Amino acid sequence: MWLTLTGLEGWALTNSQPSHGTSRFKMELQVPSLPVLLSSFLVLLIIVRRVFSSKPKHVGPEFPTPSRLPFIGSIHHLIGKLPHHALRDLARKHGNVMKLRLGQVDQIIFSSREGAQQVLKAQDANFAFRPEFTAAKIIAYGQSDIAFSNGEYWRQLRKICVMELLGAKRVKSFVSLRKEQVGRLMSDVSNAAAIGKPINLGERLNELTNSIVVQASFGRRCQQQRKFMETIKEVIKMASGFSVGDLFPSLKVVDVLTGFSTQLIKYHNKLDAILDATIKEHQMTREGDEEEEDLIDVLLRLKDEGNLEVPITFDNIKAVVIDMFAGGTETTANTIEWAMSELMLRPSTLQRAQKEVREAMKDKGYIEETDVPQFSYLHDVVKETLRLHPPFPLLFPRVGQETTEVLGYTIPAGSRLLINVWSLGRDPRYWKEADSFKPERFEEGVNREFKGNDFEFLPFGAGRRMCAGMTFGLTTLELTLSKFLFHFDWAFPKGVKAEDIDMSESFGASASRKVNLLLVPSLRYPFPTLD
Template sequence: MASLPLHLLLFLPLLAAVSYHWLNRAASRWRGGDARLPPSPWALPVIGHLHHLAGALPHRAMRDLAARHGPLMLLRLGGLPVVVASSADAAREVMRARDLDFATRPVTRMVRLVIPAGAEGIIFAPYGEGWRQIRKICTVELLSARRVQSFRPIREEEAGRLLRAVASAPPPRAVNLSELLSVYAADSSVRAIIGSRFKDRDTFLVMLERGLKLFAKMSLPDLFPSSRLAMLVSRMPGRMQRQRQESVAFMDAIVREHEESRVADDGKEDLLDVLLRIQREGDLQVPLTADNIKSAVGDLFAGGSETAATSLQWTMAELMRTPRVMRKVQDEVWQALAGRPTVTEDDLGDLRYMRLVIKESLRLHPPVPLLLPRECRNTCRVLGFDVPVGTIVFVNAWAIARDPNYWEKPEEFVPERFENSKVDFKGTDFEYLPFGAGRRMCPGMVFGLVHLELALAGLLYHFDWEMPSGMKAADLDMTEEMGVTTRRLHDLRLVPVVRVPVPVE
């Protein structure tokens, strides 16, 4: 969804000549005779509505377009038909009333270079028996409340390492909290998945960051899927193939390292153990291949580490910008844990206001603002409009969560708005969808939230926080950077002041 580089735009006239007849046929198919399509902005030849997205992050540009053209809007991005749902009613239609019609994921030409057909894991698995099987494995075996609870010692150990790393900074030096939170989320997730930290964690984080940016881009071959010329002039295929080679080599090393280091009779299963056990038992309608397992583990790595780290950074940034809320949540934490040497998961149940802070942060900064795209499997009607089969559908959860029709003072950070509200993120309240809803709702919600809560409570209990010298809270840069998730553009650097000493290891 990023704007196209200038040197690629120079090829558009040539693409116009090559793609003219194909685009005419495609447009005719989308119109479908008497079909009543959703409204659209004005379009340009060949590139369609891409110019409306130039210079802005997609979720913001789409919100502004929806304000003029309605809560269900049709865009043509090159040769790609896209429908954007930007209201709670539209989201409810897509993810509840018509959930089955929108239950599969689009796989673009570039994604297919990284994830071959039949090797999908959790995120990109097409709707069908294979997806239902892996989803059941996730909910029953991998990410159930019981399984997540079994990893509590790991989370508490890694939270302790995070706090010691913060405390080790010589005062009054600022710490790079973004970097420390990424390491915490990665190490904690990876230990749950493969039983130990892996040696090349820093390599993994670099590869993850690059991959998230690559997967978020719509390149020429994706925008013009029938054009051979688009493949020839684009550099993206080469980048994607290199990403696949690195990912395969990395996952092979992880599985090898896991098999060499496991103690057969320790009685504890990590998530990779569970997948390998299910594969050995073989009691499945669709066989679980080694490639499926590697893809699933990769999805767990990315989802488990990236969303928790990103959400923690935004939450701490919002607290720094809102001193009233920071004082209130720290008072709650200090009163609830007074005299304790450190925070454990047993303490989290008493931190009611802190949970409201997290909910409000997820409202303003959903980790995946457009959620993950869906694809229309059957032509159907949404809000009275026809959505043709094959159309890609985005739900703009970011725009819905800032819509003044549902939220008072929607741009302000006010955790109290949830105090007497039943609105929650479990997929039943369509004005608030940080984890999605329906069949393709994020299965790792519980896994991610407990990482977020434990780390945040520890950071608030053990430290006061100040801006670096010469900066005011109002100076804190909240600019976003678009990948699959919406990260902060600049690292969050804050000065910790020890209030409750962190126990030594």
């Protein structure tokens, strides 16, 4: 079996028998025959792969799994409850990591900060992917938007967001747009105050954030703003949650039979026509000044410059614009409405927040964007609101690329993951008096921020897929809230008491109030008409 080569220095030195009475060493090198060599090499390769492979060596413990019914899996556990509430209740019973079969699709749910840290930070590269959804495919041009695309293309869009679309410099460039739109809302509130009329805060705030996003994206040139917004609203309503085809991939045809896909295609075509016309209009009237650009101008410029690693098409531009509306309107409006609701239920907290802005601004008499960073209690009010009412309670779904291990469990490649950030924000393991609205908690002990490093507090998510519009959203949010508190006193409509206020959430894409908040303003500090 072994070949012996004499006279070569090598692997094995053997002491050969002395001959002719003289003692001498003969050097022999023993190397294996070719087949043995090959098979040894293969065995070695397998061992090395096993040792260094990222795949776990064992399958780990079984996932805790709530009971299943034939065909629907665990869907029955979610019926009649908001998904994040139902998943919190199930996690209390089954643990911080559990696997739910929803229809034909397994979802792994994480409900601890350790799980969130692993998925969103430590193993972010593996989990920074989105699964496919019927609605996102139809509406967002084959999921070529920012929120649902993947891979190199998504990485490029993210870069464009940071550098061009939603970075601090671009957000600042919209200062006069916000001033005008927020000023218009304040003036409407002031008119209502003059006649003691209640304001529907939810409605008015949605109008505000819609107009800001429309004008930031389209400039002042869009002729069909209202039609666009109405259609987007319908789409968001339809696209919230899963379609039959998302939960039962083998039954995708049901989405067609029920008219779900057809209706979405109709909406898509409507949006497409408006976006096409808007883009054409932009192409005809584009001016050179980058400071004055709206988001469509920016995207058209990047497309035309041709320096992008993955060239973008008109459809890609339209998909990105749709994201601005889907991600940037309800989220901000809902948070302001929740903040006002919580403050109205706690008069001492409301008074403290008002005192802060009024003492700081009473001489100036009005608030500008540059004044807002000094309102630290107001910032804590916003944080506390987002802790209790994160607009996306389960973030956006993730899908793992490779089989890996998280907290001892094997997560097979292709698994879908959800993080229940709503339950993390209300978890008594991490928060004292977890269900109470207490902004001052952020002044005590370790200050926690929502920048994606405190994994029990993730209203914007964390890691590579964290919200791309945080600065954009917070700027409008804090400016509007500070003006509400500075200029007006607020009361419930006649006959309504604090205990009558329904604080439940609606079922939808983002966790909005089930019932819009109606409040009666009274003017405390009039503002200059230009403000």
